Amino acid sequence: MQEEGVDALLLSVGPDLPYFTGYEAMPLERLTMLVVPRESDAVLVVPRLEAPRVEERPEVFCVDAWDEVDDPVARVAALVDGARSVAVGDHTWARFVLAMQSALPRAQFCAASHVTAPLRAVKDADEIEALYAAARSVDEIAIEMRERPFAGRTEREVHRELMERILDVGHERVNFAIVATGPNAASPHHDPADRVIAKGDVVLCDFGGTMHGYCSDITRMFAVGEPDAEVRDAYAALRVAQEAGVQSAQVGATYEAVDAAARDVLVGAGFGDAFVHRTGHGIGMEAHEDPYVVAGNTTELVAGHAFSIEPGVYLPGRFGLRLEDIVVATADGPRRLNDAPRDLAIVA
Amino acid sequence: MQEEGVDALLLSVGPDLPYFTGYEAMPLERLTMLVVPRESDAVLVVPRLEAPRVEERPEVFCVDAWDEVDDPVARVAALVDGARSVAVGDHTWARFVLAMQSALPRAQFCAASHVTAPLRAVKDADEIEALYAAARSVDEIAIEMRERPFAGRTEREVHRELMERILDVGHERVNFAIVATGPNAASPHHDPADRVIAKGDVVLCDFGGTMHGYCSDITRMFAVGEPDAEVRDAYAALRVAQEAGVQSAQVGATYEAVDAAARDVLVGAGFGDAFVHRTGHGIGMEAHEDPYVVAGNTTELVAGHAFSIEPGVYLPGRFGLRLEDIVVATADGPRRLNDAPRDLAIVA
Numbered sequence: 238m239q240e241e242g243v244d245a246l247l248l249s250v251g252p253d254l255p256y257f258t259g260y261e262a263m264p265l266e267r268l269t270m271l272v273v274p275r276e277s278d279a280v281l282v283v284p285r286l287e288a289p290r291v292e293e294r295p296e297v298f299c300v301d302a303w304d305e306v307d308d309p310v311a312r313v314a315a316l317v318d319g320a321r322s323v324a325v326g327d328h329t330w331a332r333f334v335l336a337m338q339s340a341l342p343r344a345q346f347c348a349a350s351h352v353t354a355p356l357r358a359v360k361d362a363d364e365i366e367a368l369y370a371a372a373r374s375v376d377e378i379a380i381e382m383r384e385r386p387f388a389g390r391t392e393r394e395v396h397r398e399l400m401e402r403i404l405d406v407g408h409e410r411v412n413f414a415i416v417a418t419g420p421n422a423a424s425p426h427h428d429p430a431d432r433v434i435a436k437g438d439v440v441l442c443d444f445g446g447t448m449h450g451y452c453s454d455i456t457r458m459f460a461v462g463e464p465d466a467e468v469r470d471a472y473a474a475l476r477v478a479q480e481a482g483v484q485s486a487q488v489g490a491t492y493e494a495v496d497a498a499a500r501d502v503l504v505g506a507g508f509g510d511a512f513v514h515r516t517g518h519g520i521g522m523e524a525h526e527d528p529y530v531v532a533g534n535t536t537e538l539v540a541g542h543a544f545s546i547e548p549g550v551y552l553p554g555r556f557g558l559r560l561e562d563i564v565v566a567t568a569d570g571p572r573r574l575n576d577a578p579r580d581l582a583i584v585a
Numbered sequence: 586m587q588e589e590g591v592d593a594l595l596l597s598v599g600p601d602l603p604y605f606t607g608y609e610a611m612p613l614e615r616l617t618m619l620v621v622p623r624e625s626d627a628v629l630v631v632p633r634l635e636a637p638r639v640e641e642r643p644e645v646f647c648v649d650a651w652d653e654v655d656d657p658v659a660r661v662a663a664l665v666d667g668a669r670s671v672a673v674g675d676h677t678w679a680r681f682v683l684a685m686q687s688a689l690p691r692a693q694f695c696a697a698s699h700v701t702a703p704l705r706a707v708k709d710a711d712e713i714e715a716l717y718a719a720a721r722s723v724d725e726i727a728i729e730m731r732e733r734p735f736a737g738r739t740e741r742e743v744h745r746e747l748m749e750r751i752l753d754v755g756h757e758r759v760n761f762a763i764v765a766t767g768p769n770a771a772s773p774h775h776d777p778a779d780r781v782i783a784k785g786d787v788v789l790c791d792f793g794g795t796m797h798g799y800c801s802d803i804t805r806m807f808a809v810g811e812p813d814a815e816v817r818d819a820y821a822a823l824r825v826a827q828e829a830g831v832q833s834a835q836v837g838a839t840y841e842a843v844d845a846a847a848r849d850v851l852v853g854a855g856f857g858d859a860f861v862h863r864t865g866h867g868i869g870m871e872a873h874e875d876p877y878v879v880a881g882n883t884t885e886l887v888a889g890h891a892f893s894i895e896p897g898v899y900l901p902g903r904f905g906l907r908l909e910d911i912v913v914a915t916a917d918g919p920r921r922l923n924d925a926p927r928d929l930a931i932v933a
Contacts, residue, residue, distance in 0.1 A: 263774060266866075266873050286862040289772035289901070305863045306880050331677040332696045348680045397752065404745065424637035426611060514634040515653045518614075525614050532654050553637070 238275045241351050244320035246273040247313065247337070251328030252522035253353045255450060258297050263287060268309040268333055271298060272316040282312050314340035324349040354527040358519060359541040364451065365565055368520065368543055371453035372563050372574035374406040375445060379457045379577035382442065386585045387434045387461050392416045396429035399444045408446035408453065412524045415443040422557030425514055425549060436462045439556045439581075445524060452524045454545055455575050456561035459584045471550045472558055472581045474506035479560045479579070482516050482530075482546040486564050486571040492534040499548040500532075508550045517545035520563055538566040543574075586623045589699050592668035594621040595661065595685070599676030600870035601701045603798060606645050611635060616657040616681055619646060620664040630660050662688035672697040702875040706867060707889040712799065713913055713922075716868065716891055719801035720911050720922035722754040723793060727805045727925035730790065734933045735782045735809050740764045744777035747792045756794035756801065760872045763791040770905030773862055773897060784810045787904045787929075793872060800872045802893055803923050804909035807932045819898045820906055820929045822854035827908045827927070830864050830878075830894040834912050834919040840882040847896040848880075856898045865893035868911055886914040891922075 238246060248254040248271040255261040260281065262269035267284040279298040283291060288302040301316075303309045310333065317323060323344045325334055338346060360368065378399065387395070399414035417427035418434050422441040434440060438461045445454035458472065482499030496516040503512045517530035520543050528536050530544055547561030562575040586594060596602040596619040603609040608629065610617035615632040627646040631639060636650040649664075651657045658681065665671060671692045673682055686694060708716065726747065735743065747762035765775035766782050770789040782788060786809045793802035806820065830847030844864040851860045865878035868891050876884050878892055895909030910923040 266877075286773040290774055290776065304861075325679050325683075327678055327680040329679040330675055331673045331679065331682045332675040332698065334679045334682050335673075335694055335696055346683055348683055350680065400752075401749070404748075425634040426638055428638060529614075 238273075238324070238352055241324070242322050243324040243347070243352055244275050244322050245317040246324045246349055246352060247271070247317070247329070248273070248326040248349060249329040249333065251326050252357070252526070253326050253349055256353070256357055256522050260291055268313070270309070270313050270333070272313055274317060274320070280316055282309055282316070284309075310336040310340050313337065317341065317344075320344050322347065324352050326353075350527070357521055358527050359539055360521060360543050360565070361541065364521065365541070365543065367449050367451035368453075368563060368565070369574050371408070371446075371448040371451050372455070374408065374448060375403070375453040375455045376575050376577040377406055378402045378444070379442070379455055382457070382459065383578070383582040383584065387438070387440055387459060388436055388585060389433065391431050391433050392418055392421070392429040393431060395434070395440075395442070399442065403444060403446040408448040410447040412446050412452060412454075413444060415441065417441040417557060420554050420556065423551045423553045423555065425551060425557065425559070434461060439464060439468055439558065441557055441559055443559060443561065447522075447524075450522055452520050452522070454520055454524060454561065454563060455577065456547055456559045457577060457579075457582070458558055458560065459582045461584055463583065464581060468556060468558075469581070471508060471552075474503060474508055475548060475550055475558050475560050476579060478502035478506075478548040479546055479562070482548060483562065483564055483571050483573060486538060486544075486546065486566055488538050488540050488566050488568060490538050492528050492530050492536050492538065493532050495538070495546070496530050496532055496534075499546065503548060503550065511550045511552055512548055513551055514549065517547050517561075519544045540566055540568050542566045586621075586672070586700055589672070590670050591672040591695070591700055592623050592670050593665040594672045594697055594700060595619070595665070595677070596621070596674040596697060597677040597681065599674050600705070600874070601674050601697055604701070604705055604870050606642070608639055616661070618657070618661050618681070620661055622665060622668070628664055630657055630664070632657075658684040658688050661685065665689065665692075668692050670695065672700050698875070705869055706875050707887055708869060708891050708913070709889065712869065713889070713891065715797050715799035716801075716911060716913070717922050719756070719794075719796040719799050720803070722756065722796060723751070723801040723803045724923050724925040725754055726750045726792070727790070727803055730805070730807065731926070731930040731932060735786070735788055735807060736784055736933060737781065739779050739781050740766055740769070740777040741779060743782070743788075743790070747790065751792060751794040756796040758795040760794050760800060760802075761792060763789065765789040765905060768902050768904065771899045771901045771903065773899060773905065773907070782809060787812060787816055787906065788932075789905055789907055791907060791909065795870075795872075798870055800868050800870070802868055802872060802909065802911060803925065804895055804907045805925060805927075805930070806906055806908065807930045809932055811931065812929060816904060816906075817929070819856060819900075822851060822856055823896060823898055823906050823908050824927060825854075826850035826896045827894055827910070830896060831910065831912055831919050831921060834886060834892075834894065834914055836886050836888050836914050836916060838886050840876050840878050840884050840886065841880050843886070843894070844878050844880055844882075847894065851896060851898065859898045859900055860896055861899055862897065865895050865909075867892045888914055888916050890914045
């Protein structure tokens with residue numbers, strides 16, 4: 238906070254609050270906000286009815302419970318009275334930001350990520366262990382799916398099965414379970430629909446959740462019966478691109494260089510226009526977080542950074558492919574946390 | 586917008602965007618924003634990779650897809666250039682609000698709910714039908730649970746079963762499934778834990794999801810074996826309080842009067858201090874939305890308003906009780922959408 242000239246940090250919904258305190262705000266209309274003044278003790282302003290959810294940790298913060306007829310924004314404003322620079326958590330709802338600005342007209346507001354993102358980006362050994370445990374759990378699901386029948390089921394049915402398996406293997410929350418089949422997979426963030434899977438389809442499954450506070454995220458591809466030559470060729474290029482992305486993820490490299498390493502392979506194979514997104518995103522307590530593996534990001538990899546490497550090939554009206562692992566940058570080179578087989582699995 | 590003096594409306598994550606357009610923004614770091622200038626056509630600024638998710642509806646909006654290296658905030662700012670008053674969706678992430686304010690330094694920002702909440706609060710016949718269908722679905726679950734065994738299972742196990750049943754009966758999303766047992770139920774928003782349910786426990790189940798875009802929300806109580814006199818007496822008072830709240834929900838009454846109608850019963854029965862929250866909340870595309878049934882809310886009920894009536898009694902260290910139905914205000918008086926039995930069900 239001192240380096241960034243921030244007088245007070247205000248954390249509400251989103252991952253910053255549990256990262257620093259272990260307590261997660263409910264994403265509802267009653268304001269929860271941890272007020273962290275630079276020079277005094279932190280106070281958690283919390284709705285009275287949620288105060289019993291807080292396992293009080295006086296070494297971390299005091300609790301200030303507000304009643305239904307109180308104005309929580311006024312409580313927060315009183316706690317940071319005189320602050321000139323206020324950093325507010327990136328996911329805080331607009332209504333609360335605007336109300337805080339009205340209550341503190343002389344303060345300058347900035348995004349808390351200036352303070353929090355560099356801290357969260359470098360994972361310690363416990364965090365990497367948590368990411369690894371989450372990754373192994375979804376690996377288990379990806380491996381099982383190689384033996385499951387796909388033909389005759391709808392995208393929604395497979396989606397539902399994935400959600401249940403994510404909880405079964407120990408996640409407390411499902412974050413997403415994309416099941417995109419045939420031409421639907423050309424939409425990278427396709428919502429599961431009632432399309433019935435048939436022989437000849439290629440199926441994209443991209444799924445993950447939160448386990449002990451840390452996220453998993455994996456993408457694997459399944460072909461119902463032998464795929465045709467066009468799919469095989471595109472998938473072969475994708476595997477090389479993903480491997481190139483992973484191998485380029487060396488401490489000291491820039492994120493834009495990692496993006497380029499994967500992208501160059503697909504451009505060389507004639508799929509440059511079909512790779513419509515960045516190569517990856519950071520991962521931790523949030524499914525997508527800093528740093529992003531994207532053109533223009535000149536940030537350098539640091540040991541302890543964790544991120545996805547997930548190039549894709551999307552051919553509208555035909556099919557879509559993506560292959561994704563979570564990788565941690567280490568002094569000894571990139572460490573993949575996922576190790577489910579990366580071939581295009583042939584399923585029934 | 587004219588009445589509120591708003592030149593441009595900016596809608597991102599949250600229910601306003603699907604309410605007006607049918608499209609829901611992904612709650613991720615890539616900005617989706619519908620720009621609605623007062624005097625010209627609406628434009629949906631959307632990440633390129635999510636553009637295929639948009640079923641383009643040119644009668645509602647044009648699509649402006651941005652690439653990974655573009656600045657979406659600059660795109661939005663260019664579309665509202667010259668606007669003096671900008672209303673931004675209540676759930677929009679702080680990082681985007683702050684970036685928009687930097688990009689439009691001469692604009693005044695306010696919460697979009699000034700424009701959208703009064704429109705969303707009055708439900709039309711189709712919306713009430715959707716709320717009713719969702720309510721009947723969770724009624725079905727509440728009725729089934731009366732025949733299920735509770736003793737020997739953990740809160741987490743019952744929570745998981747509720748989540749699965751909410752999806753089974755046709756919801757596309759689980760919003761919450763509170764299972765609070767014994768003394769844990771004295772925490773109104775208790776997170777399900779590993780506590781094993783035993784004979785003598787009273788169990789609070791408060792659950793709901795989103796079905797065809799509209800939310801369900803019900804609370805029913807279960808006693809494992811015959812409850813003691815203290816629980817029976819408190820529950821009897823709670824039923825009277827809930828009935829009084831429902832019956833007071835007449836068009837033209839104020840929301841604070843509805844809150845008082847339920848609260849007065851519990852105060853009279855000696856449980857005033859144990860009822861630590863407001864009586865209810867509006868419901869629609871959002872689980873909690875305007876109007877709120879709370880002291881100080883002098884808004885009057887209008888036909889088509891939908892809201893919960895859910896008084897509670899919380900006795901720390903002992904037990905907690907809540908009873909909740911969704912109610913619609915009509916010219917003919919209050920209409921309950923839930924009709925699962927409201928007695929304290931005795932279960933095994």
